[in-house]
Amino acid sequence: MAKNKKINVQGKEITIILDNDKEFISLTDMLKAKDGDFFISDWLRNRNTVEYLGIWESIYNPLFNYGEFAIISTVFENCMNRRFNRK
Numbered sequence: 001m002a003k004n005k006k007i008n009v010q011g012k013e014i015t016i017i018l019d020n021d022k023e024f025i026s027l028t029d030m031l032k033a034k035d036g037d038f039f040i041s042d043w044l045r046n047r048n049t050v051e052y053l054g055i056w057e058s059i060y061n062p063l064f065n066y067g068e069f070a071i072i073s074t075v076f077e078n079c080m081n082r083r084f085n086r087k
Helices: 027-035 037-044 047-060 066-084
Strands: 004-011 012-019 023-025
Touching: 012 027, 023 027, 027 037, 037 047, 047 066
Parallel strands: none
Antiparallel strands: 004 012, 012 023
16 A cells, blocks of 8 residues: 655655655656646646656556557647647
8 A cells, every 4th residue: 555755845845655665756746846737737738748657657557548548649649739730
């Protein structure tokens, strides 16, 4: 069972998730501490971020739904293509 602990970094609280002797740092907490929620939404618009999350999930999540992720990736690509191909 995963457990959480908190650390304080330059006055910001960051969650550390402990699971089977491995530590995972909360990227969400780190990003919120940097520039708030706007930075998170901006970060999630990046194709590299979406690809990274898919790879990470495929490695660490035994219940990862590849089909659903393929749909999300396709929708994301279509949205980005529409956004940047406007005249």
